[in-house]
Amino acid sequence: xxxxxxxxxxxxxxxxxxxxxxxxxxxxxxxxxxxxxxxxxxxxxxxxxxxxxxxxxxxxxxxxxxxxxxxxxxxxxx
Amino acid sequence: xxxxxxxxxxxxxxxxxxxxxxxxxxxxxxxxxxxxxxxxxxxxxxxxxxxxxxxxxxxxxxxxxxxxxxxxxxxxxxxxxxxxxxxxxxxxxxxxxxxxxxxxxxxxxxxxxxxxxxxxxxxxxxxxxxxxxxxxxxxxxxxxxxxxxxxxxxxxxxxxxxxxxxxxxxxxxxxxxxxxxxxxxxxxxxxxxxxxxxxxxxxxxxxxxxxxxxxxxxxxxxxxxxxxxxxxxxxxxxxxxxxxxxxxxxxxxxxxxxxxxxxxxxxxxxxxxxxxxxxxxxxxxxxxxxxxxxxxxxxxxxxxxxxxxxxxxxxxxxxxxxxxxxxxxxxxxxxxxxxxxxxxxxxxxxxxxxxxxxxxxxxxxxxxxx
Numbered sequence: 001x002x003x004x005x006x007x008x009x010x011x012x013x014x015x016x017x018x019x020x021x022x023x024x025x026x027x028x029x030x031x032x033x034x035x036x037x038x039x040x041x042x043x044x045x046x047x048x049x050x051x052x053x054x055x056x057x058x059x060x061x062x063x064x065x066x067x068x069x070x071x072x073x074x075x076x077x078x
Numbered sequence: 079x080x081x082x083x084x085x086x087x088x089x090x091x092x093x094x095x096x097x098x099x100x101x102x103x104x105x106x107x108x109x110x111x112x113x114x115x116x117x118x119x120x121x122x123x124x125x126x127x128x129x130x131x132x133x134x135x136x137x138x139x140x141x142x143x144x145x146x147x148x149x150x151x152x153x154x155x156x157x158x159x160x161x162x163x164x165x166x167x168x169x170x171x172x173x174x175x176x177x178x179x180x181x182x183x184x185x186x187x188x189x190x191x192x193x194x195x196x197x198x199x200x201x202x203x204x205x206x207x208x209x210x211x212x213x214x215x216x217x218x219x220x221x222x223x224x225x226x227x228x229x230x231x232x233x234x235x236x237x238x239x240x241x242x243x244x245x246x247x248x249x250x251x252x253x254x255x256x257x258x259x260x261x262x263x264x265x266x267x268x269x270x271x272x273x274x275x276x277x278x279x280x281x282x283x284x285x286x287x288x289x290x291x292x293x294x295x296x297x298x299x300x301x302x303x304x305x306x307x308x309x310x311x312x313x314x315x316x317x318x319x320x321x322x323x324x325x326x327x328x329x330x331x332x333x334x335x336x337x338x339x340x341x342x343x344x345x346x347x348x349x350x351x352x353x354x355x356x357x358x359x360x361x362x363x364x365x366x367x368x369x370x371x372x373x374x375x376x377x378x379x380x381x382x383x384x385x386x387x388x389x390x391x392x393x394x395x396x397x398x399x400x401x402x403x404x405x406x407x408x409x410x411x412x413x414x415x416x417x418x419x420x421x422x423x424x425x426x427x428x429x430x431x432x433x434x435x436x437x438x439x440x441x442x443x444x445x446x447x448x
Contacts, residue, residue, distance in 0.1 A: 001391070004193050008384040011201075016377045028377055031370050035381035039388040046392045056170075057393045060407050067406045074257020076110060077318060 001047045005040055012036055083281035088215030090289040091222035092357055093129075093273050097297035098225060099354030100178040101266035102304070103322045103347045110258025111314040112245050115305035117258025122298040124259075124417065125267030129294055131420040132274040133287050138427050144274040144420070145368035151426035160419060161369055167415040168272065168362040173390040174404060175358060176200070179351040181397055182322065186344060196390055200383040203356045207363060207379050211279050214360050221349050226296075228346035233303055236327045240310040264409025266301070268416035269354075270294070275361040321401070322347075359383070 012032070020029055045053045071077075084092075110117045132144070139147045145164075149157030180195045206213055249255060304324065308317060311327045320326040328343060363382055367375035394400040 001193055004197055004387070007197070008380070008387070012380045012384065015380060020377050023373075025373060027370060028372050028374075031366070031372060032377055032381045035378065035385045039381070039385040042385075042392050043388045046388070055393070056389070057403070060403055060411070063407050063410065064403065067410050070260075070410065071257070071406060073253070074110075074260070075251060075254045076257045076261060 001043060005043045005047075008039070009036065082211055082279055084212060084215040084276060084279045086280065086282055086287070086289050088212075088219050089273065089276060089280060090293040091218040092215060092276060093270065093290055094222050094293040094297055095218050095225065095350060095353040096269050096272060096357050097125075097266055097294070098229070098300070098350045099266065099269070100175060100182075100351050101301070102229070102350050103182065103324050104178065110254045110261065111251070112309055113249055113251070113255050114258055114262075114309060114314070114317075115245075115302050116249065117255055118262050118301050118305050119298070120255070120259040121262030121267050122301075124263035124413075125270050125294065125298070126291075128268060128270045128416065128420060129273075129290065131424050132271060132277060133290070135274065135420060135423055135427065136277040136280075141278050143278050143364070143368040144423065145365055147427075148419075148423050151423055151430060158369075160422065161365070163415060164419045165362065165365045165369060167411065168358060168365060169386065169389070170411070171269070171272075172355065172358045172362055172386050173393060174408060175351065175355040176386065176390045177394050177397075177400055177404075179348075179355060182347055182351060185322070185325075186341070192395070193391065196387050199352070199355065200359075200387050203352070203359050204379050204383045206356055207360050208376060211276065211360065211364075214356060215276075215279075217356070218353060221353060222293075225346060225349055225353075228343055228349075229300055229304075232324065232328060232343045232346065233300075233307060235331050236307050236311055236324070239327075239330045240307050242306075242310045244310045244313045245306065260413065261409045263417075264411075264413030268412045269358075271416040271420055272358060272361045274420065275364045276357075359386075362386075 016032060020032055042053055045051060135144060135147060136142075139150070142150075145161050148161050148164075151157070152160060176196055176199060179199060180192055183195060184190060184192075206217060308323045308327050311330055312320065312323055316326075317323050325343075325347070359382075363375050363379055366372075366378055366382060372378065394404075
C-alpha cells in the first residue's frame with residue numbers, strides 16, 4: 001500500500017506537476033493537491049490501521065436499517 | 079472528429095455500455111424472485127423517464143454541463159449542494175464498479191492482490207480519459223457491437239439448458255413485484271443520469287434522439303431475456319446464492335468435449351465492467367472540473383483516480399461486508415439521488431421558464447480542453 005501511494009504520487013508529480021506549475025492556475029493546484037492529500041491521508045490511515053479519519057461507509061451503515069425496512073416491506077430477499 | 083465532441087451514435091453506445099456494465103453478470107432485482115424479469119421490464123419506465131429528463135434539460139441549455147445548469151436554475155447554494163451530492167454519488171458508484179471488476183477478475187486470477195489490481199484498472203482507465211472524451215466515445219463505439227455479439231452468444235448458449243417451468247406461477251406477490259421494480263429502477267436503470275454529463279459534447283445537435291432511445295430499449299430487452307433465462311436455469315433461490323448468476327448459468331452448459339464454456343465469455347464481462355468504470359470515471363472527472371470551474375480536466379484525472387483507489391480500499395477490503403452492505407443500500411442511494419437530481423433541475427426549468435433566458439445561457443459551452 002505504501003508502494004502504491006508512492007507510485008501514484010510520483011506519477012502525479014511527473015505527469016501533472018510541470019504543467020500545473022507552469023500554468024499557475026491556483027485553483028487547479030489546490031484541487032490536485034487536495035485530492036492527492038486526502039488520498040495520502042486515507043492511505044496512511046488504512047496502512048497504519050489508525051482509523052482516525054471519518055469513514056464514508058458509516059453513512060451507508062446509517063442507511064442500512066431504513067434499507068432493510070424497505071426490503072422487508074416489499075418481501076425482498078438479499 | 080474533435081477531441082471534445084461525441085456523435086449521437088457514440089452517446090447511444092455509451093448509454094448501452096453504462097446500462098450493461100456490471101449488471102450483466104451480477105443479479106439486479108434477483109430479490110424479487112421468479113418475477114424479477116417483470117420487475118426489470120417495469121423498472122425500465124423509470125429509466126426511460128430519466129433519459130427523457132436529461133435530454134430535456136440539455137435541450138433547454140444546449141452545450142452546458144448539468145453541473146452548471148443546476149447552479150443557474152437553483153441558485154449558487156442549492157445548486158452547489160445538489161451538485162456535491164451528485165458528485166459524491168458518482169464517486170461511490172466508481173468505487174463499487176472498481177470493487178466488482180476486481181472481484182470478477184480474481185475469480186479467474188485469485189492470486190492477484192486487490193491493491194495492484196485496483197491501481198492497474200484505474201491507471202488503464204485514466205489513460206483512456208487522457209485521450210479525451212471523444213476517445214471514450216470511440217472506445218464505446220468499438221466495444222459495444224462486440225459486447226452485443228457476446229451477449230447474444232451467451233444468451234443463445236444458456237437457452238439450451240433453460241427450464242421455463244421454473245418461472246411459474248407469475249405475479250404471486252405484488253409487493254415483491256413493486257419492490258423489485260424500485261430495486262431495478264435504482265440499479266441498473268438509474269445510472270442513465272450519468273449520461274447527462276456527456277450530452278453537452280454532442281456534435282450533431284439534431285432534435286431527434288432516436289438512437290439513444292433505440293439502444294436504451296436494446297438494453298431493456300437484453301436484461302429481460304437475461305433475467306428470464308437465468309431464472310429458468312438456476313431458479314429464484316439459487317440466483318440469490320450465486321454472486322455471478324450469468325457466469326453460473328454458463329457453467330451448466332457443456333458442448334461435447336468442450337469444458338469451461340463460461341471462460342469464453344470472460345471478455346464480455348471484463349469489457350462491460352471496464353467500460354462502465356471508464357464512463358463513470360470520466361463523468362466524475364468532468365463533474366469535478368465543472369464544479370470547481372477549472373480550465374481543463376486532464377490535471378485532475380490522476381489525483382481523482384488515486385483518491386478513488388485509496389477510498390475503495392479504505393471502505394471495502396472485505397467482500398463479505400461489501401455484498402452485505404452494497405446489495406441492500408446501493409439501489410436506494412442510486413435511485414433517490416439519480417432520480418431526484420434531474421427531476422429537481424427539470425422542475426426548476428419548467429417553473430422558472432422564461433426568467434432563465436438570461437445572458438448566462440449564452441455563455442461559453444462546456445469543453446474538454448486538456
